[in-house]
Amino acid sequence: MLSKEILKQLIDIVGQENAITDKVDLLTYSYDSTADVPTETPDVVLAPANTAQVSEIVKIAAAHKIPIYTRGSGTNLSGGTIPLKKGIVLSMRKMNQIKQVDAENLVAIVEPGVVIQDLNNAVAPHGLIYPPDPGTVATATMGGSVAENSGGLRGLKYGVTKHYVMGMEVVLSNGDIVRVGGKTVKNVTGYDLAMLFTGSEGTLAIITEITVKLMPAPQFKKSFLAIFKTLEDAGNTVSQIVENKVIPATLEIMDNATIRTVENFAKVGLPVEAAALLLIEVDGLEEVVKRDAEVVKQVVIKNNGELKVAETEDERATLWAARRAALPALASLNNTTVLEDATVPRSQVTAMLVACQELGKKYNLTIGTFGHAGDGNLHPTILCDSKNADEMSRVHKAVDELFEIAVNMGGTLSGEHGIGMAKMKYLELEFGPTGVDLLRRVKEALDPDYILNPGKMVPLKGE
Amino acid sequence: MLSKEILKQLIDIVGQENAITDKVDLLTYSYDSTADVPTETPDVVLAPANTAQVSEIVKIAAAHKIPIYTRGSGTNLSGGTIPLKKGIVLSMRKMNQIKQVDAENLVAIVEPGVVIQDLNNAVAPHGLIYPPDPGTVATATMGGSVAENSGGLRGLKYGVTKHYVMGMEVVLSNGDIVRVGGKTVKNVTGYDLAMLFTGSEGTLAIITEITVKLMPAPQFKKSFLAIFKTLEDAGNTVSQIVENKVIPATLEIMDNATIRTVENFAKVGLPVEAAALLLIEVDGLEEVVKRDAEVVKQVVIKNNGELKVAETEDERATLWAARRAALPALASLNNTTVLEDATVPRSQVTAMLVACQELGKKYNLTIGTFGHAGDGNLHPTILCDSKNADEMSRVHKAVDELFEIAVNMGGTLSGEHGIGMAKMKYLELEFGPTGVDLLRRVKEALDPDYILNPGKMVPLKGE
Numbered sequence: 001m002l003s004k005e006i007l008k009q010l011i012d013i014v015g016q017e018n019a020i021t022d023k024v025d026l027l028t029y030s031y032d033s034t035a036d037v038p039t040e041t042p043d044v045v046l047a048p049a050n051t052a053q054v055s056e057i058v059k060i061a062a063a064h065k066i067p068i069y070t071r072g073s074g075t076n077l078s079g080g081t082i083p084l085k086k087g088i089v090l091s092m093r094k095m096n097q098i099k100q101v102d103a104e105n106l107v108a109i110v111e112p113g114v115v116i117q118d119l120n121n122a123v124a125p126h127g128l129i130y131p132p133d134p135g136t137v138a139t140a141t142m143g144g145s146v147a148e149n150s151g152g153l154r155g156l157k158y159g160v161t162k163h164y165v166m167g168m169e170v171v172l173s174n175g176d177i178v179r180v181g182g183k184t185v186k187n188v189t190g191y192d193l194a195m196l197f198t199g200s201e202g203t204l205a206i207i208t209e210i211t212v213k214l215m216p217a218p219q220f221k222k223s224f225l226a227i228f229k230t231l232e233d234a235g236n237t238v239s240q241i242v243e244n245k246v247i248p249a250t251l252e253i254m255d256n257a258t259i260r261t262v263e264n265f266a267k268v269g270l271p272v273e274a275a276a277l278l279l280i281e282v283d284g285l286e287e288v289v290k291r292d293a294e295v296v297k298q299v300v301i302k303n304n305g306e307l308k309v310a311e312t313e314d315e316r317a318t319l320w321a322a323r324r325a326a327l328p329a330l331a332s333l334n335n336t337t338v339l340e341d342a343t344v345p346r347s348q349v350t351a352m353l354v355a356c357q358e359l360g361k362k363y364n365l366t367i368g369t370f371g372h373a374g375d376g377n378l379h380p381t382i383l384c385d386s387k388n389a390d391e392m393s394r395v396h397k398a399v400d401e402l403f404e405i406a407v408n409m410g411g412t413l414s415g416e417h418g419i420g421m422a423k424m425k426y427l428e429l430e431f432g433p434t435g436v437d438l439l440r441r442v443k444e445a446l447d448p449d450y451i452l453n454p455g456k457m458v459p460l461k462g463e
Numbered sequence: 464m465l466s467k468e469i470l471k472q473l474i475d476i477v478g479q480e481n482a483i484t485d486k487v488d489l490l491t492y493s494y495d496s497t498a499d500v501p502t503e504t505p506d507v508v509l510a511p512a513n514t515a516q517v518s519e520i521v522k523i524a525a526a527h528k529i530p531i532y533t534r535g536s537g538t539n540l541s542g543g544t545i546p547l548k549k550g551i552v553l554s555m556r557k558m559n560q561i562k563q564v565d566a567e568n569l570v571a572i573v574e575p576g577v578v579i580q581d582l583n584n585a586v587a588p589h590g591l592i593y594p595p596d597p598g599t600v601a602t603a604t605m606g607g608s609v610a611e612n613s614g615g616l617r618g619l620k621y622g623v624t625k626h627y628v629m630g631m632e633v634v635l636s637n638g639d640i641v642r643v644g645g646k647t648v649k650n651v652t653g654y655d656l657a658m659l660f661t662g663s664e665g666t667l668a669i670i671t672e673i674t675v676k677l678m679p680a681p682q683f684k685k686s687f688l689a690i691f692k693t694l695e696d697a698g699n700t701v702s703q704i705v706e707n708k709v710i711p712a713t714l715e716i717m718d719n720a721t722i723r724t725v726e727n728f729a730k731v732g733l734p735v736e737a738a739a740l741l742l743i744e745v746d747g748l749e750e751v752v753k754r755d756a757e758v759v760k761q762v763v764i765k766n767n768g769e770l771k772v773a774e775t776e777d778e779r780a781t782l783w784a785a786r787r788a789a790l791p792a793l794a795s796l797n798n799t800t801v802l803e804d805a806t807v808p809r810s811q812v813t814a815m816l817v818a819c820q821e822l823g824k825k826y827n828l829t830i831g832t833f834g835h836a837g838d839g840n841l842h843p844t845i846l847c848d849s850k851n852a853d854e855m856s857r858v859h860k861a862v863d864e865l866f867e868i869a870v871n872m873g874g875t876l877s878g879e880h881g882i883g884m885a886k887m888k889y890l891e892l893e894f895g896p897t898g899v900d901l902l903r904r905v906k907e908a909l910d911p912d913y914i915l916n917p918g919k920m921v922p923l924k925g926e
Contacts (some may be wrong), residue, residue, distance in 0.1 A: 104702055104810045127708060151649045160649055162658070163626060176897045183808040186614045186623055186840045186878035188662050189886075189893050190902050190920070195625070195658035199651050216708035239567055245590060245679035287750030345646040347567045377649045415649035423652070430652050434639045438909075439653050445908030446901075457653070 002043045002087075006064055010046060010088065013056045018094065020045035029071070029089045030082065035336050036386060036395070037079035037421050042069065042089040049094055051169060051177060051208040058206065058451075059175035061088060067454050070202040072113065072144030075136040077339060078420025080148065080201050084455040090206065092143050098122050099209070106214045107166065107183050112143025112207050119212075128214040131158035134416070135324065143207050149199030151416030153323075156374035157247045157283075160416070162198045164213045170197055170205035173447040183211060196442070201418050202453040204446040218249070218283035222293050223310040223319050226278040226300045227271050231255065231357070234276035235350025237303045238373045241280075242346060246295045250281040251374030255353060258326050258368040258381075265329035268322045276353070278305075278373065279323050326370040330381045333366070338382040338395055342406035343415030346376045355405050356380040363394040377415035403429055419457050427458075465506045465550075469527055473509060473551065476519045481557065483508035492534070492552045493545065498799050499849060499858070500542035500884050505532065505552040512557050514632060514640060514671040521669065521914075522638035524551060530917050533665040535576065535604030540802060541883025543611065543664050547918040553669065555606050561585050562672070569677045570629065570646050575606020575670050582675075591677040594621035597879070598787065606670050612662030614879030616786075619837035620710045620746075623879070625661045627676045633660055633668035636910040646674060659905070664881050665916040667909040681712070681746035685756050686773040686782050689741040689763045690734050694718065694820070696766045697739035698813025701836045703766065704743070705809060709758045713744040714837030718816060721789050721831040721844075728792035731785045739816070741768075741836065742786050789833040793844045796829070801845040801858055805869035806878030809839045818868050819843040826857040840878035866892055882920050890921075 002010075011019040020026060021044050030039040043066075048054045061068050067087030074081055083089050096113035103126040110119055117138045119130050134140055134152035144150075146168070151160040167181025181187055181194035197205050228234040238251060254262065254277045263270040270277065278300075282292035293309075300307045310316035331337040344352045353369060356378065360367035371379035380402060384391050403413055403426045413423050413430055427436050436458070443450070443458045450461050465473070474482040483489060484507050493502040506529075511517045524531050530550030537544055546552050559576035566589040573582055580601045582593050597603060597615035607613075609631070614623040630644025644650055644657035660668050691697040697716060704711065717725065717733075717740045726733040733740065741763075745755035756772075763770045773779040794800040807815045816832060819841070823830035834842035843865060847854050866876055866889045876886050876893055890899050899921070906913070906921045913924050 105808045149651045178898045183873050184806045184875050185838045186806050187875040188612045188881050189876045191905050192662050199655050285751050288748050343647045343649050345568045375648045410646050412647050412650040413652045418651050435641045441908045442654050445904045
C-alpha cells in the first residue's frame with residue numbers, strides 16, 4: 001500500500017478528477033482481455049494529461065520504487081496491463097490528441113491514447129491509411145499497440161506495427177524525457193531505440209508520443225471466400241498463392257470448429273460442413289486486383305476449393321464481419337477462452353493446423369483455430385471452464401505442447417499478443433538461458449529497479 | 464600490442480592462412496572509405512570460418528579486454544571499421560555462404576560475408592529480390608550492411624535494411640552465441656533484439672548469420688530524367704509526386720555542380736546548364752507503371768521541368784550509370800571527399816538543397832549535392848584537400864553548421880552512413896545528454912568492457 005502522503009503527491013499531479021482510488025473502481029483495472037492469468041488491483045489509477053505529468057509521476061515512483069503499469073484500452077491478450085505488484089496504473093486514455101497529420105511527408109504524430117481507428121479516420125480525407133490492423137482496431141490505443149508491436153489482418157502484405165513506427169517520445173524509468181527517431185524514412189543515428197521500445201510491453205519506458213508512417217490508401221479491393229474439404233487443401237492454397245507472387249492484403253483461415261461456431265452465432269451463411277475456409281482480400285490498382293484475383297482463383301481451384309467472390313460492398317462486409325465474429329463467437333461457448341498466437345513459417349501452416357486438431361483430441365479439449373494464415377500466425381482457441389481444475393490442467397498441458405511444436409517448426413511463442421505474464425515461462429524454449437539473460441540485461445540497463453510493468457516480459461529481479 | 468602467446472592462441476583458432484600479422488598487409492586494414500578520420504593499424508586480422516571460431520576469438524578477447532573490429536568489405540563511410548584502439552580486425556569475408564533461399568516463405572539465410580549483389584543473384588531465379596540497394600551493392604557485405612542499417616536508392620518505396628531483417632545469430636561480447644527472431648513475419652517474443660543489433664555498427668554484438676525477407680521482383684520498370692532550371696522546381700516536384708500518391712522506387716537528385724562533374728567524368732550527355740536533375744524510376748505491374756509514369760509527367764511539367772523517358776534498357780542503364788558515377792566523379796576532383804548524409808523530412812528537401820549551396824558560398828568550398836531526394840537523404844559532398852589546413856578548418860565549420868541545419872529541420876545526423884567515429888561528437892545535437900546517456904547504458908549492458916568496435920557510435924568509457 002502506498003502511504004497517504006505519496007498517494008496525495010501522485011494525485012496532486014493529475015488532479016483528483018483524474019485519479020481513481022475507490023476499491024470498486026480499482027477492481028476494473030485488475031484484469032484485461034487475457035484469460036487464465038492472475039489478477040490484482042492497483043493502489044491508484046492516474047490519468048495524466050501530458051508528458052510533463054507522466055515524468056513527474058515516474059520521478060515519485062522511482063524515488064519510492066513503486067510499480068507503474070501503463071494501460072491503454074486493456075485489450076491486451078497476455079496479461080500485459082495487469083498490476084501484478086500493485087502500485088500505479090497509468091491510464092493513457094486522456095492523452096488522446098492527434099497532434100499532426102503531415103500528408104506531405106506521409107507521417108502522423110499522435111499521443112498514445114489515440115484509438116487506432118480514430119487515426120485512420122483522421123488520415124482518410126488525405127487518401128492515406130495507417131496499415132496495422134489488429135482485431136481490436138476500433139478499441140485499442142496507439143500506445144498499447146506500439147508497446148505490443150501488434151499485428152493483425154494485414155501483416156502479410158503491409159507488415160506489423162513496427163514497420164510503421166518512425167519515432168517516439170518516451171519517459172524513462174527515472175522520469176527523464178527522451179525523443180528517438182523522427183520524421184525521416186532513413187535514420188541511423190544511435191541505436192534504434194524506437195524499435196527497441198516497440199514491442200517492449202511498457203517494461204523499458206513509457207511512450208508519450210508516437211510518429212508513424214502512413215501510406216496511400218489502396219484504390220480497389222476484392223474479397224473472396226474459399227471453401228475446402230480438407231485442412232491440407234486450405235494450407236496448400238495459402239502457400240501457393242504466395243509462391244505465385246501474389247501477396248494478398250489479408251489471408252485468413254477458419255477451421256471447422258470455428259466455422260460452425262461463427263455460423264451458429266452470426267447466421268451469415270457459412271458452409272458448416274467445410275473443413276476449412278480461407279478469407280482472402282487483394283488490393284491495389286484495379287488492374288493489379290484483377291490479375292491477383294485471377295491467380296487466387298486458379299490456385300483455389302487447383303487445390304479442390306470452391307471460390308465465392310464478394311460482388312458487392314455488402315457481401316464484402318458480411319465476409320469480414322464473419323471473420324471478426326470468430327473470437328466472440330468462440331468465446332460465447334464457455335466461460336474461459338484461452339487464445340494463443342504461436343506463429344510458424346507460412347510453409348508450416350498446414351502442419352500447425354493439423355497439430356492443433358490433434359492436441360484437441362489428445363487432451364479432450366474443444367479447440368477452434370482461426371487466424372492469419374498468410375503470416376503463419378494462427379489463433380488456436382481453447383474453450384474451457386476455469387472452474388474445472390481437471391480440464392484446466394489438460395489445457396495447460398496442451399498449451400505447453402503447442403509452444404514446443406511451434407518453436408520446433410522454426411516458429412515463435414507469440415506472433416502478436418506479446419509475452420506479458422502469460423508466456424514468460426516459455427521464453428527459454430525460444431531464447432535459451434543465454435538469450436533470456438540478454439533480455440534481462442537490456443531490462444536492467446533501462447529499468448534497474450523493475451518499476452516499469454514489473455513481472456512482464458522478463459521475470460522479476462532474482463526470479 | 465598483443466603478447467606473442469595471445470597472438471598464437473588467436474591465430475591457432477583460424478589457422479595461419481587466415482591470419483594477417485605482416486605490418487604492410489595490416490596497413491590495408493587501417494582505413495575504410497571514410498575521408499578525414501584518424502586511421503590505425505590492428506595487431507592482427509583474423510578471418511574466421513564459422514560461428515564457433517568467432518565465439519572462441521571473442522572469449523579470448525573478452526578475457527584480455529582486446530578490442531575487436533568486425534569488418535566486411537570496408538565500404539563504410541563513417542570510420543566504422545577503423546581499428547582505432549588496435550587489437551583484432553575480424554574479417555567476415557570467409558563466412559560468405561548463402562545458407563538457404565526459402566522461396567516458399569520469401570526468406571533467405573546468409574552468412575555475414577555474403578556480398579549483397581550475390582544474394583540478389585541467388586534469389587533472382589526464384590523471381591525474388593532483396594530490395595535494400597546501397598550504392599555499394601556490388602561490393603558491400605550483408606553483415607556490414609545490416610550492422611549499418613544501410614539505405615540506398617530504393618528507400619522511399621521499399622524501406623531500408625531493417626525492414627528486411629527478420630532474425631539473426633550473434634556472438635555476444637562474452638563469446639556466448641544467441642539467436643534472435645526467425646522466419647516468421649510476426650514475432651513479438653522478447654525485446655526486438657534483431658532490430659537493436661541492426662544498425663548498431665558492431666558495437667553490441669557480432670553478427671554471424673542473418674535471416675532476411677525477400678520480395679517478388681517488380682515486373683516492369685520505367686526510368687525518367689527530369690531537368691529543372693531551379694532547385695526549387697526540382698524540390699517541389701519531389702514532394703508533389705508523393706503527394707499525388709505515387710511512390711517511385713527511386714527518386715534521386717543531382718545539383719548543378721554534380722551534373723557538370725558527372726558529365727565531365729562520364730560524358731553521358733547530361734544537360735550541364737540545368738540547376739538540378741531528378742532521376743526517377745517507377746516499378747510494378749505494367750498498368751501501375753503506366754499510371755505512375757503519367758502522374759510523374761504531369762508533376763514535372765507543372766513544375767517547369769523537361770522530361771526525358773528512357774525508352775530502351777540501354778537508355779535506362781546509362782541514366783543509372785550517370786547516377787552511380789556521381790560520387791566517383793566528384794571524388795576525382797580533389798584528394799579528399801567529405802561525403803555527408805544528413806537527412807531531412809521530404810518536405811524540407813528544397814530548403815536543404817539551398818542550404819548546402821549557401822554553405823558552399825559562405826565557407827568558400829566546392830560542394831556538390833546529390834542523393835536520395837525521395838527520402839530527404841541528400842549527400843552534400845565537399846571536395847577539398849586534406850593537406851590544406853585552412854580549407855579543412857572551413858570544411859569542419861561547414862559540416863558543423865550542416866548538422867545543426869538538418870536537426871533544426873526535424874532531420875537526423877545520418878540517414879544511412881552511420882555514426883561511427885565521424886559523427887559521434889554531434890550525437891547530443893539530436894539526442895540531448897539524456898539520450899546519449901541512454902545509448903551508453905545500452906552499450907554497457909551488452910558490452911561492459913567496450914571490446915566491440917570501441918570508439919564508435921558511443922564515446923569510449925569515461926570519455
